[in-house]
Amino acid sequence: MRARFWGTRGSLPVALTAAEVKHKVAQALLLAGGRSFKDQAEAETYAATLPFTTAQTFGGNTSCVELELQPPGKDAHEYILCDAGSGLRPFGNAVLARHGPKTPNVFHIFMSHPHWDHIMGFPFFTPAYIPGNRLRIYGCHSGLEEAFRRQQAPPSFPVDFDYLGADIEFIQLEPGQRYDIAGLRVTPKLQLHGGDSYGYRFERQGKVVVYSTDSEHKLDSAEETESFVRFFFGADLVIFDAMYSLADAVSVKEDWGHSSNMVGVELCQLAGARHLVLFHHEPVFKDAKIAEIEAETRRLEALTRQDAPQLTISAAYDGLEIDL
Amino acid sequence: MELNAAQKNNIVVLAPRGRIDHLNADAFGKAVAPHVEACNKDGPRLLFDLSSLEYISSAGLRILMLASKRAIPAGGRIGVAAPTALVREILEISRFDLVFPVFDTVNAGLASFADPAAGH
Numbered sequence: 001m002r003a004r005f006w007g008t009r010g011s012l013p014v015a016l017t018a019a020e021v022k023h024k025v026a027q028a029l030l031l032a033g034g035r036s037f038k039d040q041a042e043a044e045t046y047a048a049t050l051p052f053t054t055a056q057t058f059g060g061n062t063s064c065v066e067l068e069l070q071p072p073g074k075d076a077h078e079y080i081l082c083d084a085g086s087g088l089r090p091f092g093n094a095v096l097a098r099h100g101p102k103t104p105n106v107f108h109i110f111m112s113h114p115h116w117d118h119i120m121g122f123p124f125f126t127p128a129y130i131p132g133n134r135l136r137i138y139g140c141h142s143g144l145e146e147a148f149r150r151q152q153a154p155p156s157f158p159v160d161f162d163y164l165g166a167d168i169e170f171i172q173l174e175p176g177q178r179y180d181i182a183g184l185r186v187t188p189k190l191q192l193h194g195g196d197s198y199g200y201r202f203e204r205q206g207k208v209v210v211y212s213t214d215s216e217h218k219l220d221s222a223e224e225t226e227s228f229v230r231f232f233f234g235a236d237l238v239i240f241d242a243m244y245s246l247a248d249a250v251s252v253k254e255d256w257g258h259s260s261n262m263v264g265v266e267l268c269q270l271a272g273a274r275h276l277v278l279f280h281h282e283p284v285f286k287d288a289k290i291a292e293i294e295a296e297t298r299r300l301e302a303l304t305r306q307d308a309p310q311l312t313i314s315a316a317y318d319g320l321e322i323d324l
Numbered sequence: 325m326e327l328n329a330a331q332k333n334n335i336v337v338l339a340p341r342g343r344i345d346h347l348n349a350d351a352f353g354k355a356v357a358p359h360v361e362a363c364n365k366d367g368p369r370l371l372f373d374l375s376s377l378e379y380i381s382s383a384g385l386r387i388l389m390l391a392s393k394r395a396i397p398a399g400g401r402i403g404v405a406a407p408t409a410l411v412r413e414i415l416e417i418s419r420f421d422l423v424f425p426v427f428d429t430v431n432a433g434l435a436s437f438a439d440p441a442a443g444h
Contacts, residue, residue: 219383225346246382247419250389262418263382266346296417303410304379 001207001324002068003237003277007061007087008316010214010243010258010280011117014060020286027054052317053287059318061087062117063213063280065239067202069183074099078106078182082200082211082239084137087318088121096126104132108182111139112213113197114147122148123157133166138173138181140188140198145170173198189231191215193257201231207324208235210273213280215241216257217267219250225267232271236324239316240264242278242293261297268311269304275312275322276301290315327355331368335437337430339373344384353387360391365399369437373430375406385420392424405433 007013016024028050037043047055064087067080079095081088099105105127112118127133137144148170149161173179175190175198185203190196192215199212210232218224232238243249243258261278268276278297281290294315301311314320325348326341336359344352363370372388374380392402405427407415415421427433 217382219346219349219386222346222350222383225383245419246385247389247423250382250386251393251423260382260418262414266381299413300417303413 001204001209002071003209003239003322003324004066004068005064005087005277005279005316005318005320006066006091007064007083007085007121008058008279008281008318008320009060009062009085009283010241011062012283013062013086013117013120014283016057016060024054024057051291053291056317057287058281058290058315060283061085061090061318062120063112064088064091064121065211066091067184067209069204072098074103076103076105078108080182080184081107081109083112083118083213084109084120084122084125085118086121086124089124090318091121092125092127101130102132104134106134106182107136109135109137110186110188110200110211111137111141111144112191112199112211113193113195114139114141114144115195115197115214116151118214119147119151123152123159128164128166128168129159131165135166135168136171136181137168138171138186140173140175140190141196142172144172187231189227192218197257199231201235208237209324210235210238212239213241214257215259216249216255217259217263219263225270228267229270232267232273235268235271235273237275237277237322238264238268238271238273239277239279240268241280242297243280243282261293262300265297265301265304265311265313269301269308272308273311274309275314277320277322278313278315281315325352327352329359332434333438334368335371335434336363336368337371337373337434339376341376343379344377344387345379345381346383349381349383349387352384353390356387356391360394363391363395363398363400363402367400369401370395370403371427371430371433371437372402372404373406373433374404374408374411375430377408377411380411380414382418385414385418388420389423401437403427403433403437405430 062085063083065082152161187201197214242261246260246262403425
């Protein structure tokens with residue numbers, strides 16, 4: 001199984017500004033120290049050796065994560081996604097580039113919740129406009145379909161939901177129940193967030209991925225902590241809402257519905273998880289800030305590991321792929 | 325986790341010992357509650373001596389945040405002192421070092437809190 005991150009930013013898409021790109025280019029030139037490169041490929045090989053924040057960016061699309069069970073070819077394929085944030089648009093474009101418009105594909109989309117940043121990519125998801133494609137949109141909110149329809153209703157968008165050409169079905173799930181969907185064992189879990197959100201535990205052939213975004217942890221109940229430890233238990237990968245520092249999450253941003261890197265480390269350590277991915281980055285954070293948080297989180301994990309196996313820490317970025 | 329309390333002039337020094345995690349944070353909160361309640365503009369200042377604290381989790385830090393949120397608007401003063409290297413890093417990574425003053429030693433905390441010119 002492979003997890004591929006198409007959108008990793010919280011709340012609102014962001015883009016690098018011209019000044020930020022210029023700053024990165026200047027940094028790369030300084031680090032090159034006058035070296036010359038014979039072609040683009042050689043320059044890109046060199047760029048891959050530079051610090052991530054110099055040569056790349058964490059990206060700015062909102063939540064969308066693909067779980068790939070088998071690499072797709074040109075034939076029809078079943079795709080599995082978590083959330084339909086703005087990262088859904090480049091995902092859809094990549095699918096079209098791979099298959100062309102005439103191959104009927106199936107898309108299983110598991111929705112954490114219908115807040116705007118988690119559905120905003122859908123009107124720009126080209127496969128939804130193409131007859132022959134099948135979309136199965138899963139979630140625990142009773143008003144999920146209404147949220148999708150409303151964002152495409154006048155005057156918000158020029159193409160009404162009813163004009164979409166694909167076969168689209170909304171399927172309501174119950175938290176705590178186990179489902180077998182698209183080759184995965186799927187268990188949703190209720191999370192604390194305005195209007196509720198749901199995390200998903202995906203299991204297949206001994207591998208476990210947990211998608212847990214937009215989830216606040218109040219830290220006032222050992223039972224609540226233990227319930228998430230069970231949800232994360234033994235996971236190979238935990239995709240975790242680490243939008244704020246702990247101090248912010250329990251003070252000025254209390255009840256905003258998000259969590260912190262520190263709580264992510266604690267829950268993963270208690271659960272014996274193997275890889276924690278910091279996700280749903282605060283949109284005001286620049287690349288350097290996210291890299292700093294990633295480094296601090298690795299340090300925290302090392303400080304608190306004791307005799308347990310190492311928990312791998314990554315900050316998600318648009319384009320990140322993790323093989324399990 | 326144990327909590328020792330001692331009063332030095334107008335400063336209460338609370339010294340937790342051991343580890344504070346999600347399993348005993350509630351007990352820690354109950355133990356400090358009376359001292360937090362009394363920490364206002366007319367009451368004693370509150371200094372946490374962290375020299376014997378081996379570890380504090382997010383649930384434990386939340387108790388310190390609740391103490392700060394209750395005492396400071398009431399005119400009280402709260403600080404922490406002498407954290408071990410590990411706990412100091414936890415305070416920094418969690419950004420709790422921005423929530424209240426972190427003194428290198430208990431004496432430095434006592435001196436600062438005893439100084440009437442330091443204000444609130």
